[in-house]
Amino acid sequence: MAKAATKRASAAAPPTPNRERPPEPKRYEATKEELLEFYRQMLLIRRFEERAGQLYGLGLIGGFCHLYIGQEAVAVGLQSAMKPGHDSVITGYRDHGHMLAYGIDPKVIMAELTGREAGISRGKGGSMHMFSTEHKFYGGHGIVGAQVSLGTGLAFGHKYSGDGGICLAYFGDGAANQGQVYESFNMAQLWNLPIIFVIENNQYAMGTSVNRASAEDQLYKRGESFRIPGIQVDGMDVLAVRGAAETVVDWVRSGKGPVLMELKTYRYRGHSMSDPAKYRSREEVQAVREKSDPIEAAKRDLEKLGVSEDELKQLDKEIRAIVAESADFAEQSPEPEPSELYTDVLVETY
Amino acid sequence: MPIELKMPALSPTMEEGTLAKWLVKEGDEVTSGTILAEIETDKATMEFEAVDEGKVAKILVPEGTDEVKVGTVIAILAADGEDVSAESAAPAPAAKAKPIELPADQKTEPVPGNEAQTPKDSGAYQLVAAAERAPEPPEVPEGTETVRQTLREALRDAMAEEMRKDERVFVMGEEVAEYQGAYKVTQGLLDEFGDKRVIDTPITEYGFAGVGTGAAMGGLRPIIEFMTFNFAMQAIDHIINSAAKTNYMSGGQMRCPIVFRGPNGAASRVGAQHSQNYGPWYANVPGLIVIAPYGAADAKGLLKAAIRSQDPVVFLENELLYGQSFDVPKLDDYVLPIGKARVAREGKDVTLVSYSIGVGVALDAANQLAEQGIDAEVVDLRTLRPLDKATVLKSLAKTNRMVVVEEGWPVCSISSEIMAIAMEEGFDDLDAPVLRVTNEDVPLPYAANLEKLALIKAADVVEAAKKVTYR
Numbered sequence: 001m002a003k004a005a006t007k008r009a010s011a012a013a014p015p016t017p018n019r020e021r022p023p024e025p026k027r028y029e030a031t032k033e034e035l036l037e038f039y040r041q042m043l044l045i046r047r048f049e050e051r052a053g054q055l056y057g058l059g060l061i062g063g064f065c066h067l068y069i070g071q072e073a074v075a076v077g078l079q080s081a082m083k084p085g086h087d088s089v090i091t092g093y094r095d096h097g098h099m100l101a102y103g104i105d106p107k108v109i110m111a112e113l114t115g116r117e118a119g120i121s122r123g124k125g126g127s128m129h130m131f132s133t134e135h136k137f138y139g140g141h142g143i144v145g146a147q148v149s150l151g152t153g154l155a156f157g158h159k160y161s162g163d164g165g166i167c168l169a170y171f172g173d174g175a176a177n178q179g180q181v182y183e184s185f186n187m188a189q190l191w192n193l194p195i196i197f198v199i200e201n202n203q204y205a206m207g208t209s210v211n212r213a214s215a216e217d218q219l220y221k222r223g224e225s226f227r228i229p230g231i232q233v234d235g236m237d238v239l240a241v242r243g244a245a246e247t248v249v250d251w252v253r254s255g256k257g258p259v260l261m262e263l264k265t266y267r268y269r270g271h272s273m274s275d276p277a278k279y280r281s282r283e284e285v286q287a288v289r290e291k292s293d294p295i296e297a298a299k300r301d302l303e304k305l306g307v308s309e310d311e312l313k314q315l316d317k318e319i320r321a322i323v324a325e326s327a328d329f330a331e332q333s334p335e336p337e338p339s340e341l342y343t344d345v346l347v348e349t350y
Numbered sequence: 351m352p353i354e355l356k357m358p359a360l361s362p363t364m365e366e367g368t369l370a371k372w373l374v375k376e377g378d379e380v381t382s383g384t385i386l387a388e389i390e391t392d393k394a395t396m397e398f399e400a401v402d403e404g405k406v407a408k409i410l411v412p413e414g415t416d417e418v419k420v421g422t423v424i425a426i427l428a429a430d431g432e433d434v435s436a437e438s439a440a441p442a443p444a445a446k447a448k449p450i451e452l453p454a455d456q457k458t459e460p461v462p463g464n465e466a467q468t469p470k471d472s473g474a475y476q477l478v479a480a481a482e483r484a485p486e487p488p489e490v491p492e493g494t495e496t497v498r499q500t501l502r503e504a505l506r507d508a509m510a511e512e513m514r515k516d517e518r519v520f521v522m523g524e525e526v527a528e529y530q531g532a533y534k535v536t537q538g539l540l541d542e543f544g545d546k547r548v549i550d551t552p553i554t555e556y557g558f559a560g561v562g563t564g565a566a567m568g569g570l571r572p573i574i575e576f577m578t579f580n581f582a583m584q585a586i587d588h589i590i591n592s593a594a595k596t597n598y599m600s601g602g603q604m605r606c607p608i609v610f611r612g613p614n615g616a617a618s619r620v621g622a623q624h625s626q627n628y629g630p631w632y633a634n635v636p637g638l639i640v641i642a643p644y645g646a647a648d649a650k651g652l653l654k655a656a657i658r659s660q661d662p663v664v665f666l667e668n669e670l671l672y673g674q675s676f677d678v679p680k681l682d683d684y685v686l687p688i689g690k691a692r693v694a695r696e697g698k699d700v701t702l703v704s705y706s707i708g709v710g711v712a713l714d715a716a717n718q719l720a721e722q723g724i725d726a727e728v729v730d731l732r733t734l735r736p737l738d739k740a741t742v743l744k745s746l747a748k749t750n751r752m753v754v755v756e757e758g759w760p761v762c763s764i765s766s767e768i769m770a771i772a773m774e775e776g777f778d779d780l781d782a783p784v785l786r787v788t789n790e791d792v793p794l795p796y797a798a799n800l801e802k803l804a805l806i807k808a809a810d811v812v813e814a815a816k817k818v819t820y821r
Contacts, residue, residue: 088568090564119601120601120603121599121600121601121603122601122602123601124598124599124600124601125599125600125601129596129599129600130600131596131599131600131603131604132603133603133604138564138567138568138604139596139599139600139604140599140600141592142591143587143591143592146560146587146588146591146592148560149556149557149559149560149561149563149564149588150560150561150563150564150567150588150592151564152557152560152561152564153560153561153562153563153564153565153566153567153568154564154565154567154568155564156561156564156565156568156570157564157565157568157569157570158568160520160546160565160570161569161570179556180556180557180560183552183554183556183557183558183560184557184560184561186552186554186557187551187552187554187557187558187561190552343602344597344598344600344601344602345597345598345636345637346597346637346639346661347597347602347605347659347660347661348659348660348661350639350687350688350689350733350736
């Protein structure tokens, strides 16, 4: 009853914007080359993650390992509109895809997953804790929601130093219920910081669906009481994501303050490797794979643009080779020296 | 009966003030709520309201008078038709109250006019009194000129000097800018550095600790002030999980040069949630630097070092000491090394190891022990992580007896750690078991008598020192 009443009330009084909002995003019109590149990146993430899952099964990767399969269009669409090394990116523990989309070498990522000396964190971080200050990729954080405050701090740094950069801070539908997210929204808007808050709504916070956890399940509205404009985007369509990213990046870079984006997406795998995913049916997953897969959709668009089946097969082969090479590298690299145990605790000696 | 209007204590810290301005004159009728005068305290200008009705019969202290002691009769209020000509014009001398630092935040500020009695007999008062009796001389070469400064002034100067030197340094926290600091530690910084670098935050500890940490990861040098470290418990996730661990987790890629600072430890009569020593909590965490100085000179030299450090630093100040004055070296750039304890007093019979306000108690005890023929050495740890074991063990090797003095709980404490070190690495030097004097193992009570029972006292240190010296 209460639910029906709420619906009527909202239908009766549509929110009238009393302030400027970013324009309605348009689906990006990619050239053949651009779309081919998006496709290549998404495929690289997919194949990389599939291989990571395999290595986990073989015991070469330990602990927690959260795969990005199904969500590829989000990182690729958004980060293709950013400048690596200039704009900062920060995310939670499901971070492999964001790193690959920022052009970080798959070999050092895979070697980190296997806990080797050559890993990007020298084997001391693991799947959830990877960073590349060179690319301004700031992790890789294991505490749900922490990256939102940290990202707000990175945006504060961009504004403070006047370097023209912006920050992209990813979090999930689960993190969207953490208190510090709203503390950060408040400060980001209050101080007009150059930050894009991105909710990757993959429908499940571990095993809890959005509807079971969120009183307001339209997560893009979550910034409204802080006067942060929200935009909901189809996160399974890389061109829709890229189009929205263009609009939002322009808005934020021009100094108009933060924007909240909700990317509706879906993860095909469990929350982590140890999740049997009993909270949803196999049919549900299968239906998304068949109807909404971002890579298959891009493939259809490429075919319309005249890219041949053979070209795509060739690309797939190249990507499989890159992934195989990174897996070999990750398996063959030595583990860290025992002396590494004591390094990097502090920077200075006292 | 004419009513005596007395100089009010407008904050729990106030001992005396300036009667800045009378807003009424003799002969004026006043009612409850009439604003009588403006009074300046060390922190702010406050209005003094009438509680009773009547006529202002006599103004005894003219406006512009400085150093009017709390409790001095400043005016006489007469009821209708009352003759007050016989009233003495001589102001009654007020009892000298000790200044005790209390939080200036709205959560604990008493209502003006409802003057709280300064708790002269409280445990916190005793701690301050011990500190006052036992100032620590600064660590400088013989003949260095010094200046008398309060702890809060020294901390402010440390921040201002580093901010002048390095554009990347900024201060962020609740009430640090326009209010000039809840404890006035950031006084004047907004005027000098502007609101880009001195930033008031909403009441949002978890959030701004994360923002500061993120800014440090991005290359800035934030100083994050917590109104007290009690509130930092809301932010402890960022201090430990984000700031302390990221350098390690990134294989040395991600620096986090940040200072988290603010008052720590027992305060006076503020109850259990506002009175706790977090030294042992943070000292437990690899990846953090933890500093807890006693005197103003050490505080200044170490805060400057903390701001320059490339590592995350938890800098624990003591709120009872903010108003205490110490000698601070008059040097352009007084920086002390992190991780070095100091011998605050030399002695040969027993070593008293302490840090923060406990050093005052230990020094006070050492003076009392001297009268009884026991020559105590006092080691001030200053940095809790990394802990300067060498200085502790060297002193133990000299005296062969040790008492640890800690204004904090006993279980899993810094004293536990010092005792373990003495066992593991100094066993052959021990002529008696190491003892410790700590607060009682209870949440800090409010009642003055109970609070006094809960906190450390010099007398207990004296007793412990006699025990380990078998006297």
